[in-house]
Amino acid sequence: MARHDLVLLTDHSSTEGSRPVLAAATRTLTGREPVQLDARHFMTGGSGLIDTDDAGGLRLVAGGRTVTADTVIVYEIPPHRRRAFEDCQRRLRGCGARSLGTDAEAWRAATEKDATVARFVRDGVPHMPSIVLSRPSQEAAAEAFEELGGDVWARPCVGMGGDDVFHLTDRARLLAAVRYYERAGADWLIARDARNFLPDGRRHQYRVVVLHGRVVRAVEHVQADPDAPCNESRGAVSTVLDYTELPEGLAESAIAAAASTGLDLAGVDLAAESGGVVFEVNVHPAFGRRGLEQVALPYVAAHLGE
Numbered sequence: 001m002a003r004h005d006l007v008l009l010t011d012h013s014s015t016e017g018s019r020p021v022l023a024a025a026t027r028t029l030t031g032r033e034p035v036q037l038d039a040r041h042f043m044t045g046g047s048g049l050i051d052t053d054d055a056g057g058l059r060l061v062a063g064g065r066t067v068t069a070d071t072v073i074v075y076e077i078p079p080h081r082r083r084a085f086e087d088c089q090r091r092l093r094g095c096g097a098r099s100l101g102t103d104a105e106a107w108r109a110a111t112e113k114d115a116t117v118a119r120f121v122r123d124g125v126p127h128m129p130s131i132v133l134s135r136p137s138q139e140a141a142a143e144a145f146e147e148l149g150g151d152v153w154a155r156p157c158v159g160m161g162g163d164d165v166f167h168l169t170d171r172a173r174l175l176a177a178v179r180y181y182e183r184a185g186a187d188w189l190i191a192r193d194a195r196n197f198l199p200d201g202r203r204h205q206y207r208v209v210v211l212h213g214r215v216v217r218a219v220e221h222v223q224a225d226p227d228a229p230c231n232e233s234r235g236a237v238s239t240v241l242d243y244t245e246l247p248e249g250l251a252e253s254a255i256a257a258a259a260s261t262g263l264d265l266a267g268v269d270l271a272a273e274s275g276g277v278v279f280e281v282n283v284h285p286a287f288g289r290r291g292l293e294q295v296a297l298p299y300v301a302a303h304l305g306e
Contacts, residue, residue: 005032005035005067005068006035006069006072006073006303007034007036007060007069007072007073008022008023008026008034008035008037009039009074010022010036010039010074010076010077011039011076011077011078011081012036012038012039012040014078016078016286018075018076018287018296019036019075019076021287021291021296022034022075022296022299024292024296025292025296026073028297029297029301029304029306034073035065035067035069037060037063037065037067040081041063042060042087042088042091043081044083044084044087046062047062048060048061048063049061049062050088050091050095052096053068056096057069057070058070058095058097070098071097071303072101073099073100073101073299073303074092074100074101074102075284076284077283079111079160080160082107082108082111085104086104089103089104090102098304098305099303100264100265100299100302103264106261106262106263106264107263107283109260109261109262110263110281110282110283111283112157112158113155113156113157113158113159113189114132114157114187116261117130117132119260119261120278122260123256123259124256125253125256125257125260125278126253126276126278127191127277127278128191128192128194128274128277128279129191129192130191130192131144131147131148131190131191132157132187132188132189133181133188133189133190134187135182135187138178141174141177141178145174145190148190148191149192151168151192152190152191153165153166153168153190153191153193153229154166154167154168154177154181154188154189155188155189155191156181156184156187156188157186157187157188157189162228162230162234164180164181164184164186165229166180167226167227167228191279194271194273194274194277194279195273195274196271196273198222201226202223203222203225203226203236204220204221204223205220205221205230205269205279206218206241206247206250206270207238207269207282208246208254208270209266209267209285209294210254210265210266210268211264211265211295211299211302213255213258214255215243215246215251215254216294216295216298217240217285217291218240218241218242218245218246219238219239219288220238221238222237222238222239223235223236223237232286232288240288240289240290240294247272247276249272250270250272250276253268253276253277253278254268254270254278257278257281258281261281265285265302266281266282266283267281267282267286268280268281268282269282
């Protein structure tokens with residue numbers, strides 16, 4: 001293998017769909033196919049190896065293949081596997097890989113929502129009041145619920161795509177959530193509802209993708225079901241916007257949220273209501289329509305110094 005092969009390192013069991021888009025971006029920018037390796041080889045307990053060669057290049061060994069490269073694009077690592085991937089991130093950084101995916105601390109700050117809230121509090125990023133719950137009693141959960149006004153969203157501290165997220169507006173729903181997360185063995189948090197409604201009663205929020213401190217993509221999500229998350233996977237309708245169409249202050253809040261977690265690339269979910277608030281920060285935002293042009297190409301180009 002040539003030293004300057006570009007490695008695309010993703011979890012091949014993921015069905016999220018970013019891998020082919022990143023491969024297309026690589027072909028467009030380099031005229032060559034990336035070398036695709038399964039990130040699971042490099043997770044805790046995997047057989048993958050990373051070191052440097054005699055010429056100062058980066059050598060990756062996985063699945064019977066040896067690849068020598070300078071650039072490693074890391075993407076599509078599911079949230080529940082990111083802790084197991086941290087040693088690989090540290091090894092890539094220690095070996096001098098050109099990569100935007102080696103900051104394990106930033107990934108953890110965005111992936112683990114309790115850590116995200118702590119960063120937002122530290123840095124003054126606007127967000128809805130939130131309380132973290134870890135195996136709470138029914139009484140403790142009810143006390144937190146009432147403290148936040150009795151209208152909250154519950155989500156696991158580590159989750160993906162709106163899964164395991166619930167709108168809680170009464171004690172029965174709250175206690176059902178307590179039992180649900182207890183069975184799952186998951187820590188969770190509740191956040192006051194932002195009342196992010198359009199005049200016709202539909203929910204709406206924005207996904208703003210930030211790369212190196214600038215907005216590269218803006219999308220509005222509209223959800224007909226006021227009790228469902230504003231995720232496309234849960235039925236929300238998405239419209240790509242020019243970033244200048246964002247309500248005043250949201251681009252700046254998205255940039256501040258990305259900086260608070262420390263991510264070079266971040267998909268920030270936020271709303272204009274309640275004074276403009278950030279909900280969460282995504283390490284690997286899904287590309288969606290126009291994602292090749294707006295996100296994948298700039299992301300790969302950033303690895304190449306272009």
